[in-house]
Amino acid sequence: MTIERITLRFVTTTLTHPFENRWQRYHTWTKLVVAVDGGDAVGLGECAAMETPFYNYETIETAWHITERYLAPMLLRAGADDPETAMATWAEVNGHEEAKGGLECALWDLRARRAGRPLCAELGGAVRPVPAGATVGIEPTIDELLANIARIRDAGYQRVRVKIRPGWDVEPLARIVAAFPGLPVVADANAAYPESSLDDLVALDGLGLMAIEQPFPRHLIETTAALQARIATPVCLDEQIHSLHETRQACRMKAGRMVNIKVGRVGGLAEARRVHDLCRAEGIDLFVGGKWDQGLGRWCAVALATLPGMTLPSDVGPSGHYYLDDGADPKVEFVRPGWVAPADRPGLGAEQAANVEVVRELEITAKEAR
Numbered sequence: 001m002t003i004e005r006i007t008l009r010f011v012t013t014t015l016t017h018p019f020e021n022r023w024q025r026y027h028t029w030t031k032l033v034v035a036v037d038g039g040d041a042v043g044l045g046e047c048a049a050m051e052t053p054f055y056n057y058e059t060i061e062t063a064w065h066i067t068e069r070y071l072a073p074m075l076l077r078a079g080a081d082d083p084e085t086a087m088a089t090w091a092e093v094n095g096h097e098e099a100k101g102g103l104e105c106a107l108w109d110l111r112a113r114r115a116g117r118p119l120c121a122e123l124g125g126a127v128r129p130v131p132a133g134a135t136v137g138i139e140p141t142i143d144e145l146l147a148n149i150a151r152i153r154d155a156g157y158q159r160v161r162v163k164i165r166p167g168w169d170v171e172p173l174a175r176i177v178a179a180f181p182g183l184p185v186v187a188d189a190n191a192a193y194p195e196s197s198l199d200d201l202v203a204l205d206g207l208g209l210m211a212i213e214q215p216f217p218r219h220l221i222e223t224t225a226a227l228q229a230r231i232a233t234p235v236c237l238d239e240q241i242h243s244l245h246e247t248r249q250a251c252r253m254k255a256g257r258m259v260n261i262k263v264g265r266v267g268g269l270a271e272a273r274r275v276h277d278l279c280r281a282e283g284i285d286l287f288v289g290g291k292w293d294q295g296l297g298r299w300c301a302v303a304l305a306t307l308p309g310m311t312l313p314s315d316v317g318p319s320g321h322y323y324l325d326d327g328a329d330p331k332v333e334f335v336r337p338g339w340v341a342p343a344d345r346p347g348l349g350a351e352q353a354a355n356v357e358v359v360r361e362l363e364i365t366a367k368e369a370r
Helices: 060-078 083-089 097-115 119-123 142-155 170-179 195-207 221-230 244-253 269-282 295-304
Strands: 005-020 025-037 042-047 134-136 160-163 185-188 211-213 235-237 258-261 285-288 358-365
Touching: 005 060, 025 060, 025 097, 042 060, 042 097, 042 295, 060 083, 060 097, 060 358, 083 097, 083 269, 097 119, 097 269, 119 295, 134 142, 142 160, 142 170, 160 170, 170 185, 170 195, 195 221, 211 258, 221 235, 221 244, 244 269, 258 269, 269 285, 269 295
Parallel strands: 134 160, 160 185, 185 211, 211 235, 235 258, 258 285
Antiparallel strands: 005 025, 005 358, 025 042
């Protein structure tokens, strides 16, 4: 069956608590949602690109442009509705993994809905509970940071991921570890450290962290490998992993012992599954990461987190921890404290909420794409 139309929507939601990473502080978040209408069913996907070009060169605006101008018309002209076929159709589009990932995820949802299977089962996972971790940003004071983490611990989250940067690392991390013994802590740098900071990061090894995530920029993989060789704490790779090829390279160089898989960063669920399979074979610990996913993106991440190699708590916790309204119906909720589960319904098991705030919308039809 072919696709009749593809609809793009910018959806804005308000955060329950301001979030600050190494670049800026957010109060609202806008995502690109993609709907693929196959006539008999509609598949939904959420593009993971951010509003700013700091984490990655892609933004929601570039993703909209690439999807509208290239990906959607190419897909409609090819008459393809299979995720793997779509990626082959887009092979000549260089990069833009997050734009591809949003549309490809909608195709997976469409395929699972047509088959009458939950998305997790379509990917090779199962309808089962998975442990959830939470992420905290940089706060104005360490006391405010500790108060935020206390709420996370009390809610039952299985792990906390803490944003760090030069000057906001040793003291807050030491205070966290002392205040919350037994709570696994990942220090997430988002590539904030220059090569000259190698010795400074080695000093974090004695804190008992679960991992130090992406300490150096992507091009400094040799430095990342040198850090991992000097410390017992696992280095977790995030921005380093954009494809199966880069994952193989990181494994060969022993650059890290943990990988954060983000669907958009690797270009979709098919590539995420291939990265999962390689890491599982190599004995690399895995979890599904997030970038403040709204509801549809969160349901997609929950499905991926059920694959057998996802051995660690993933960023798939209840949407209500992050958003006043996440734009999905139903919302991701705990099935028991610290655990979530995919819906036992076809596809994502969720729809876009009727009251969602759509700030831009565009429909592309097969006729227009010819």
